[in-house]
Structure formats: C-alpha cells, structure tokens
Amino acid sequence: MGDWIEIGSVDKIPHLGARVVHIDGRVIALFRTANDEIFALRDRCPHKEGPLSQGIVHGKRVTCPLHNLVLDLTNGKAVPPDVGCVPAYPVKVKEGSVWITLQGATIPE
Amino acid sequence: MKEKLVLVGNGMAGVRTLEELLKITPDLYDITVFGSEPYGNYNRILLSPVLAGEKDVGDIMLNDEKWYQENNIKLHTSKEVVEIDRHNRKVIAQDGTTAEYDRLLLATGSNSIILPIPGNDLRGVVTFRNIRDVRAMLEISGKKKQALVIGGGLLGLEAAYALKQQGMFVTVVHLMDSLMERQLDPEASSMLKKTLENRGIQFLMETSTEAFLGEDEVWGARFKSGLEMAADLVVMAVGIRPNKDLAQKARIYCERGIVVNDTMQTFDGRIYAVGECVQHKDQVYGLVAPLFEQAKVCANHLAQLGFAYYKGSVTFSKLKVTGVELFSTGDFMGDETTENIIMKDVGRGVYKKIVLKENRIHGAVIFGDTVDGSWYYQLLRDRTDISGFREQLLYGQSHLGDSGHGGASSAAEMADDVEVCGCNGVCKGDIIKAITSKGLFTLDDVRDHTKASSSCGSCTGLVEQILAFTLGGDYSEAPKAKPLCKCTDYTHEEIRQTIKNQRLMSIRSVMDYLEYRTPDGCHVCRPAINYYLISSWPGEVTDEPQSRFINERAHANIQKDGTYSVIPRVWGGLITPGELRAIADAAEKFQVSTIKITGGQRIGLYGLKKNELPSIWADLNQKGMSSGYAYGKSLRTVKTCVGKEWCRFGTQDSTSMGVKLEKLTWGSWMPHKFKMAVSGCPRNCAEATIKDFGVVAVESGWELHIGGNGGVKVRPTELLCKVTTEQEVIEHCCAFIQLYRENAHYMERTAPWIERVGVAHVKNLLVEDAKNRQALANRFLNSQKFSQKDPWAERIGEAGFEKHEFAPLEVTLTHG
Known part of the structure; x- marks a missing residue:
C-alpha cells in the first residue's frame, strides 16, 4: 500500500454526513455512515460534476445533491439503473483517527 | 432446510410474483418453475408488434434462462403440469417429472376460446395467444394473401392490423353490431371502424361463423347467412377463458376461475394463485396492471410479511394500433343515475365522453386525442371530486400553458426524435427503446431508466401515453396507495398517522417502528419523515440536519457548479437605501459575480463559496437583514x-x-x-x-x-x-x-x-x-x-451552529 495520510478524528465528520478534504489538488469527500464506517470518494459526481459531499448519506450510499444520482460509497459506482463511477480511495480508522491513501483508487483518475 | 416453492405457469404474473418475492427475501425458498412453452418468461403484451413485424421474439423476452440460473431457480420448460397431489404435496408433469412443495403458486393463465364449429382444427386456423401462434401466422402471411379474423375485440383488431402490416387482405368478422363493444360506446366504436376501414381492413358485422372450410388446410369460411369467403389464414380472437383445469382436477374450488381471497390464497391455504386464471370477488382480469398488483400482494405473503391485501383493480383499455388513439375506462355507458359530458369534433377525429356520478368520474371513453386518458383514470381511481374544475374537464389537464415539452399532447403522432422530457433531454424513441429492451412496465421504471418525467414532471402525461401506447392497455401504474419510497410499503399518510398515534419523536424510531427495509432510509424518505416529525411536534423534536436536502442544511441554494446563492428577505418587496447599500457592500467585498433581481421582488447574490456563507451572512445580519428562505420548503x-x-x-x-x-x-x-x-x-x-x-x-x-x-x-x-x-x-x-x-x-x-x-x-x-x-x-x-429564528444569525460568529457544515477539514501533508 502507498502512503497513508492522517486526516484527524472520526468525530469531525457528522453521522450520515460528510466533510471535504483537499489533498494534492484533489477534492475528496469523506463520508461517515450510521455505523461509523468511513469512506472516501472524489467529490465530483460522474453525471454533472455535483459535489457528492453535499448529498444525503444513507446506508452505504450517497445521493448527489444536483440530480439525485445514487453512488455506492464502497466502490464509487452508480447504483443501477444509473451508470457511471468516481474514484473511491482506501480509508482506515486507527484509534479513532481517519487515514486515507491516494494510491489504490478503485478506478484510474 | 429451506421451504420449497413451486410455480406452475412460467408467464408474466407468476414470474413477476417471484421477482417481487426475491426482492423482499432472496433466500427463503428453493424455487422450481414449470412452464409448458419452451422459453423463459416473455412479454405477451408485445405479441402484436411481433406479428406486425415491428419487433422480434428476442426483443420481448423478460427473463431469459440466465435469470433463472442467477436466482437459483430450477426451470422446467416444455413441461406441462398435469396433476397436483395435494395429499403428498407434489406436482406431476406430463413427462413424469415431479416436484414437492411446501407452498404452491398457480399461474396457469388463460386459454383462447376455440369456436365449437366444424373445421376449427384445420391447418391455418389459429388463436392469438403465444409465440407459437405468432410463428404460425407469420409463416402463412409470408406466402398467402387472404386473412380472416374472427372477433372484433381488442385482440382481434390488433391481430387484423398486424396482418395488414404484413401485406395480407384482412377481413374482420364480428358477431355484434359494433366493434369493441365492451370497451367502447357506439359513437367511438363507429369512429374506430371508419378509421380502420380507411386503412384497408374490411368488416363483416353481425355475422356469425358456421364452419371453416378445407380438407386438411383451411381455404375458406361459411357464415350463417350462407355467404362463403376465401381464407388462407383464420385467426380466432373471440375471447379468453381462465385456465382452471389443473386446479379443478385437484378439487380446488373454482368458479369462472380459481377462486382466491384478498391474500391470493385458494381454498387450500398452501396453494396461492395469481394472474388470468384467478377469480377474485367475482372479477377475472386479463390485463397486466391488476396481475402485477396481485403479484405484489402474493409475494408479500409468500415472504411471510403478511400485511398486504388485494382489493381488486380498476382497469382501462387502449388499442395498440399505430396511429389509432383509443382509451376507455370504468363504466362509460352510464345509466339513469349518471350524467355525460360529451365532445365530438368529426373534422379533427376527436370524440370524448366522460360519465359522471355524484361529481366523480365514473367512466370515460376517448377517441383521437387520448393524452388525458391517464388523468381521467387517476381521477376515477382516486374518486376525486371534480366539481371545482368541471368546466375544464373535457379540455383536459394539458390545456393550461404547460411548459417543457413544446405543448405536444399526442405521443402517437410524435416522431421518435422529438424531445419528450425537456428537463433531461429524453426523446420519444429513447423511451420506447427502454420500455421494450429493458422490459419496463411502470412510470417509475421509465423514470429510473431514462430520467424522463423525473424532474419537473410536466411530461408525465406524455410518458404515460408512450407507455400505454407501447404496451397497449396493459401497463401497470403505481397503485393508488403509493408507498412513500422504496424503503417501505407505508404511505405518506400512514407514516404521518403513526408518528402522531405512537408519539414517535425521531427518524430512527419511525424506521424501527415501521420495520424499514433499509438501514437508514434514503434521500426521498428521510427529509419527508423529518418534516412530518417537526410539523407534528413543534418544539418537541430535534430537527435532523443530515436528513435535510443540502439547501436547507446550508441555508443557501446550491448552484450547478457547487457554489451557493444568498438572498436576504425583503419584506413585502419594500427596501431601504441602507439595505441596498449593505447588499452592494457585501457584493463588492465577496466579489459576487452575479447580482440578480429575483422573480420574488428580492435581490439575489450568486456564486458564493460555501465557506464564505457565514461571513457574508454576518455582514448582512449586522445591517438588519435576515435569511429569505429562498432555498426552503417554507x-x-x-x-x-x-x-x-x-x-x-x-x-x-x-x-x-x-x-x-x-x-x-x-x-x-x-x-x-x-x-x-x-x-x-x-x-x-x-x-x-x-x-x-x-x-x-x-x-x-x-x-x-x-x-x-x-x-x-x-x-x-x-x-x-x-x-x-x-x-x-x-x-x-x-x-x-x-x-x-x-x-x-x-x-x-x-x-x-x-x-x-x-x-x-x-x-x-x-x-x-x-x-x-x-x-x-x-x-x-x-x-x-x-x-421564527433567523438561521443566519444562528450560524455566524465563533459560537455559530454547525461549523463543520461550512469549513473543509484541514490536513497537514506529512507524506513524502
């Protein structure tokens, strides 16, 4: 695995919500589910580039705020029948702190 | 050990039930399916376009063999079940194959009625029911010219039109004095006849057939009047009859069809039945919409949820003949207790009749301009009181300045490349393609797959028309009691009542109480439940920001590029120089790129970044201005x-x-x-x-x-x-x-x-x-x-609410 970057405490991200983080010129949305799982997606909807971080989080999914495309947080793929995908990045939580690596995105950027 | 479920009848109603069941509980049963035809499940409604040469058999498959494999369903094709052994709970097929069941589902459909007259077994005399019939007809139409269709009902006319398309000379023989007498009043019926005659189809009305003539192969028919007529192909389309033979043989109670209760159970509690073979409260249905409603109820019980009930269906009919628009629903003949509103414009080829009873629509029949058919159908089903708009009723829902689809009102006349949905740029051809290639049946299906009608909704009538036109009379509309969303079966009303009656105070408790299917809802239901909570218990419940759409969470309107707009309240449209100056100062300070006088007599500032919002709000707040809620459901x-x-x-x-x-x-x-x-x-x-x-x-x-x-x-x-x-x-x-x-x-x-x-x-x-x-x-x-608390004031300064909403996470890069 590549370099891991520490983002900070899980509690900075609201339950069923998201925060944005800027890394290396990329805008990345970090999502937190009801069960405290954390996921990271490129903050740009494959449909019309809407900011996914502003969407409603439900289950392991987020709905884009612009036109309601639904994306799977685990792999960045649109939930059928919608199509499209965004890069999803590996994330881990260690001692209450969130870490991300930009290597190993689900699709090439 | 899983329970065993056996389905007899591999058609649309039965397989739809399985699909609904798998959606709820994918692993509850070991499933076995018997079908007498050699195919997977296909869309029987689309047989007429196949006959007309507009589609081929591959286009109308709904579930191919792969689907059965993927869902671990054992499929026996070309095996007709001939016996149900209720004592040992197993079914036996003609070739001796047996399967045991814990639950049995009968979906044996119906059979075409075969006229009991001499010559009905000649080669070239067929019914119009399945792929084999269509193949037989196509083979003859390719070689010979004269076709005779017995029966001037929906199916007969569709067959006649399709055979005409194949280049045959077609004569329709009908027993009654008007066509489709069960779906049309005499007026509409005669307009239909004229239209079809103009397309070269001939009619013999009030004629009854005595015999089909031929040795081995048919060459003609003789009528009771003594007249004889040449025919290379005879299609018997005089009606269908529920196929209850198997059930009857097993001594399951039948009348016209297999009798079921509101949970789709026969008199043997282990045996369910759905589809055309079923009789529910004296009604037998031959259209797809009711069958799908039955499928949903049946699946609910097979899945052991047990709360859905089938209450019967109201249906409507539409003819699938290109360019002929025809619609009827309910009791369109009326009686002494009803009133009629009628419009007839022969020049335009339009006829509309609406039958009213106690200010509600009781039935309707339309010829020529059917765009409002689905609206009348809806009003009829919802029992809407129409007294408020009675004078506009005949002119339809679409006569008042709708925008977004070029004022088009007739889907049939639109070319395939004409845009239907102006919001999402979807053309008629795209919708038809999605309906046929993906096997869609409902408005929601079309919305999911094409996005048509999913934004502003102004083209909904057109999309419904295209659906009805492509699928004929048979398309299933969302049932009247529409669930709030896909996470639950409960309606808006039921959820609101439950919140009140059970004194539920949080979204979580609502979802738990109603046994939600999803872990925490979706973008459709969470904002709705949040609203029902805060409006039911003012001051008592906590608003949940994560269940609000971004605009109401950020108190600003998200724009297409992810920036936001800021619009202060301008009370009654009155403004002071001080306020104008404050807006101007703020616009300059934050380098607002667009300032616009809005449609609501206010001033909007556009293009602000999210993290700038609290500061610009603070500036405006200081000069006495507050949020204009230009983003809210308020x-x-x-x-x-x-x-x-x-x-x-x-x-x-x-x-x-x-x-x-x-x-x-x-x-x-x-x-x-x-x-x-x-x-x-x-x-x-x-x-x-x-x-x-x-x-x-x-x-x-x-x-x-x-x-x-x-x-x-x-x-x-x-x-x-x-x-x-x-x-x-x-x-x-x-x-x-x-x-x-x-x-x-x-x-x-x-x-x-x-x-x-x-x-x-x-x-x-x-x-x-x-x-x-x-x-x-x-x-x-x-x-x-x-x-009445200004959300701007609450969110500014060091102690402001929800600071995390407005600032990105800071991260110091430590990697190499």
Whole structure:
C-alpha cells in the first residue's frame, strides 16, 4: 500500500454526513455512515460534476445533491439503473483517527 | 432446510410474483418453475408488434434462462403440469417429472376460446395467444394473401392490423353490431371502424361463423347467412377463458376461475394463485396492471410479511394500433343515475365522453386525442371530486400553458426524435427503446431508466401515453396507495398517522417502528419523515440536519457548479437605501459575480463559496437583514403591488398587508415551497391568482384565493372566500397554511394537493367551520414560536451552529 495520510478524528465528520478534504489538488469527500464506517470518494459526481459531499448519506450510499444520482460509497459506482463511477480511495480508522491513501483508487483518475 | 416453492405457469404474473418475492427475501425458498412453452418468461403484451413485424421474439423476452440460473431457480420448460397431489404435496408433469412443495403458486393463465364449429382444427386456423401462434401466422402471411379474423375485440383488431402490416387482405368478422363493444360506446366504436376501414381492413358485422372450410388446410369460411369467403389464414380472437383445469382436477374450488381471497390464497391455504386464471370477488382480469398488483400482494405473503391485501383493480383499455388513439375506462355507458359530458369534433377525429356520478368520474371513453386518458383514470381511481374544475374537464389537464415539452399532447403522432422530457433531454424513441429492451412496465421504471418525467414532471402525461401506447392497455401504474419510497410499503399518510398515534419523536424510531427495509432510509424518505416529525411536534423534536436536502442544511441554494446563492428577505418587496447599500457592500467585498433581481421582488447574490456563507451572512445580519428562505420548503416571498398608498386604482393598503403576512408566516417549514401575493385591486399587478395563497383587495374588503401555481403547470387559484377585515385575512392565511402543513404530502405543492382533496374539502374546514379555522390558526401560531429564528444569525460568529457544515477539514501533508 502507498502512503497513508492522517486526516484527524472520526468525530469531525457528522453521522450520515460528510466533510471535504483537499489533498494534492484533489477534492475528496469523506463520508461517515450510521455505523461509523468511513469512506472516501472524489467529490465530483460522474453525471454533472455535483459535489457528492453535499448529498444525503444513507446506508452505504450517497445521493448527489444536483440530480439525485445514487453512488455506492464502497466502490464509487452508480447504483443501477444509473451508470457511471468516481474514484473511491482506501480509508482506515486507527484509534479513532481517519487515514486515507491516494494510491489504490478503485478506478484510474 | 429451506421451504420449497413451486410455480406452475412460467408467464408474466407468476414470474413477476417471484421477482417481487426475491426482492423482499432472496433466500427463503428453493424455487422450481414449470412452464409448458419452451422459453423463459416473455412479454405477451408485445405479441402484436411481433406479428406486425415491428419487433422480434428476442426483443420481448423478460427473463431469459440466465435469470433463472442467477436466482437459483430450477426451470422446467416444455413441461406441462398435469396433476397436483395435494395429499403428498407434489406436482406431476406430463413427462413424469415431479416436484414437492411446501407452498404452491398457480399461474396457469388463460386459454383462447376455440369456436365449437366444424373445421376449427384445420391447418391455418389459429388463436392469438403465444409465440407459437405468432410463428404460425407469420409463416402463412409470408406466402398467402387472404386473412380472416374472427372477433372484433381488442385482440382481434390488433391481430387484423398486424396482418395488414404484413401485406395480407384482412377481413374482420364480428358477431355484434359494433366493434369493441365492451370497451367502447357506439359513437367511438363507429369512429374506430371508419378509421380502420380507411386503412384497408374490411368488416363483416353481425355475422356469425358456421364452419371453416378445407380438407386438411383451411381455404375458406361459411357464415350463417350462407355467404362463403376465401381464407388462407383464420385467426380466432373471440375471447379468453381462465385456465382452471389443473386446479379443478385437484378439487380446488373454482368458479369462472380459481377462486382466491384478498391474500391470493385458494381454498387450500398452501396453494396461492395469481394472474388470468384467478377469480377474485367475482372479477377475472386479463390485463397486466391488476396481475402485477396481485403479484405484489402474493409475494408479500409468500415472504411471510403478511400485511398486504388485494382489493381488486380498476382497469382501462387502449388499442395498440399505430396511429389509432383509443382509451376507455370504468363504466362509460352510464345509466339513469349518471350524467355525460360529451365532445365530438368529426373534422379533427376527436370524440370524448366522460360519465359522471355524484361529481366523480365514473367512466370515460376517448377517441383521437387520448393524452388525458391517464388523468381521467387517476381521477376515477382516486374518486376525486371534480366539481371545482368541471368546466375544464373535457379540455383536459394539458390545456393550461404547460411548459417543457413544446405543448405536444399526442405521443402517437410524435416522431421518435422529438424531445419528450425537456428537463433531461429524453426523446420519444429513447423511451420506447427502454420500455421494450429493458422490459419496463411502470412510470417509475421509465423514470429510473431514462430520467424522463423525473424532474419537473410536466411530461408525465406524455410518458404515460408512450407507455400505454407501447404496451397497449396493459401497463401497470403505481397503485393508488403509493408507498412513500422504496424503503417501505407505508404511505405518506400512514407514516404521518403513526408518528402522531405512537408519539414517535425521531427518524430512527419511525424506521424501527415501521420495520424499514433499509438501514437508514434514503434521500426521498428521510427529509419527508423529518418534516412530518417537526410539523407534528413543534418544539418537541430535534430537527435532523443530515436528513435535510443540502439547501436547507446550508441555508443557501446550491448552484450547478457547487457554489451557493444568498438572498436576504425583503419584506413585502419594500427596501431601504441602507439595505441596498449593505447588499452592494457585501457584493463588492465577496466579489459576487452575479447580482440578480429575483422573480420574488428580492435581490439575489450568486456564486458564493460555501465557506464564505457565514461571513457574508454576518455582514448582512449586522445591517438588519435576515435569511429569505429562498432555498426552503417554507414561505418564499409575499409579492405586493404599491396599493392604495400610491396607485390611483388601489382600494386597500396591499404593501402593509403583504409585510404583515410575511412577518407572521416566515420561517415555518412546509411540505413544499409556498408563495403569497397581495394585490391592491382586481387589476392584480402582484399576480396573486397564481400563488399558493393570494389576496386581492376590492373596495369592500379582500378576496382570498388558494392553490395557484405559475411554474411548470400553470394553474390559477380558486376562490376560498371574501372577507372584510385585516384580522380575518390573517386568520384565514394562518389556518390555510396550517391545514396544508398537516394535510399535504411532503413535496406536494398546494395546487396538486387541492386537486387531490378538492377545494370543497378545504372550504368546509376553513370557511364553513369557524371553530376549526381558529383552532388551525392557533396551532400555526404556536408552531411559529419555535420556528421564527433567523438561521443566519444562528450560524455566524465563533459560537455559530454547525461549523463543520461550512469549513473543509484541514490536513497537514506529512507524506513524502
């Protein structure tokens, strides 16, 4: 695995919500589910580039705020029948702190 | 060990039941399916286009063999089940194959009626029921010319049209004196006959067939009149009959069909039945919509949920003949207790008849211009009181300035490349392709797959028309009691009632109580439940920001590039130099790229980054300006004209009335956005008659208007009442808003809400019943105590709410 970057405490991200983080010129949305799982997606909807971080989080999914495309947080793929995908990045939580690596995105950027 | 479920009948109703079941519980049963045809499940409705050469068999497959494999379903094709051994709980097929069951589902469909006359078994005499029939017809039509169709009903006419398309000379023989007499009144029927004759189909009416002639192969037919006619192909389309033989043999109680109860169970509790073979409350259905409703109920019980009931269906018919538009539903003949509204325009080829009973639609038949068919069908099913718009009824829902689809009202005449959905750029051809290639049946399916009609909804009538046209009479519309969303089977109303009755105080408790299918809902239901909670328990529940759409969470309107707009409240459209200066200063300081006078008499600043919002709000707040809620499902603006103070025509002080109403009602969360206006005289410069609540001043007082809309679908208001004092205006306004807040579904504007419940209902509760009006107004004023807090003021400065909403996470890069 590549370099891991520490983002900070899980509690900075609201339950069923998201925060944005800027890394290396990329805008990345970090999502937190009801069960405290954390996921990271490129903050740009494959449909019309809407900011996914502003969407409603439900289950392991987020709905884009612009036109309601639904994306799977685990792999960045649109939930059928919608199509499209965004890069999803590996994330881990260690001692209450969130870490991300930009290597190993689900699709090439 | 899993329980065993056996399905007998590999057709649309049975397989749909399996699909519904797998959606709820994928692993409950070991499933075995028997089908007498050699294929997977195909779309029987689309056989006529296959016969007409517009599609081929591959196009109409719904579930291929792969689907059965993927779902671990054991499929026996070409195996007809001939016996049910109820004692040992197993079924036996003709070739000896057996399968044991714990639950058995019968979906044996129906058989074409075969005329009991000599020659009915000759080669070239066929029915019109399955792929084999279609193949037989196509083979003959490729070589020979003369076709005879027995039966002038829906199926017979579709077959006739299709064979004509294949280049045959077609004669339709009908026993009665008018075509489709069960679906059409004589007027529409004769227009239909004329149209089909113009297309070269001949008719022999009031004619009964005596024999088909031929040795081995048919060459003609003889009628009771003595007339003989040459025929190379005879299609018997005189009707269908529920296929109950298997059930009857197993001594399961049958009448015309296999008798089932409201949970789709036969008299043997382990054996269920759905589809055309079924008789429910004396009704037998031959259209797809009711079968799918039955499938849903049956699956609910097979999945051991056990709360769904089948209550019977209202159906409508449509003919799948290209360019012939025909629609009928309900009791369109009427009797001495009904009234008819009729329009006939022979030149345009349009005929409409609506049968009314007690101000409700009882039936309808339309020829020529069927765009409003689905609207009438909806009004009929919902038992909507139409007295409020009776005079417009015949002209249809679409006659009032709809925007977004070029004013088109007839899908059949549109070319494939014409745009139907202006919001999402979807053409007619795209929709048809999706319906046929992906096997779609409902409006929701089409919305999911194509996005057509999923934004503003103005093209919904057209999309429904395309669906109905592509699938014929058989398309299933969402049932009347539509669930809130896909996470639950409960409706808006049921959820709101449960919240009240059970005193539920959080979204979590609502989902737990109602046994939600998803872990925490979706973007459709969470905002709705949040609204029902805060409107039911003002001051008692905590608003959940993560269940609000971003605009209401950030208190600003998200724009297409992810920036936001800021629109301060401008009370009644009156503004001061100080406020103008504050806006100008803020615009310069934050380098706002666009400043726009909005449609609601305010000033909008566009292109702000999210993290700038609290600071610009702070600046505006300091100069006395507050959030205009231009982003919310709440009061937007109160538009006013200058009124008596300046205008030589003004009769009352409309601006101060506007300011008073705005001060009173801002901040209240509602099912959808809410706009008001106050005009100082009937010239109505504030356009009050297209607002949710419009006030028009007259010399003797104020007229109050409700339920208007100037958006996608222009709808003028209806008059609520006339009052004389300012206090009365205020009380009616508060009471109306509260009734809307308590009654309408989330995301329902006042216009469709009033169309749904009827203006008479609103008048009864607000005008006739003064006590109720006061009670509503008081409840509104009470809830306002908790809602009138400026969200800008709450979110600025060091101690502001929800700081995390407005700032990105900071991260120091430490990697190499």
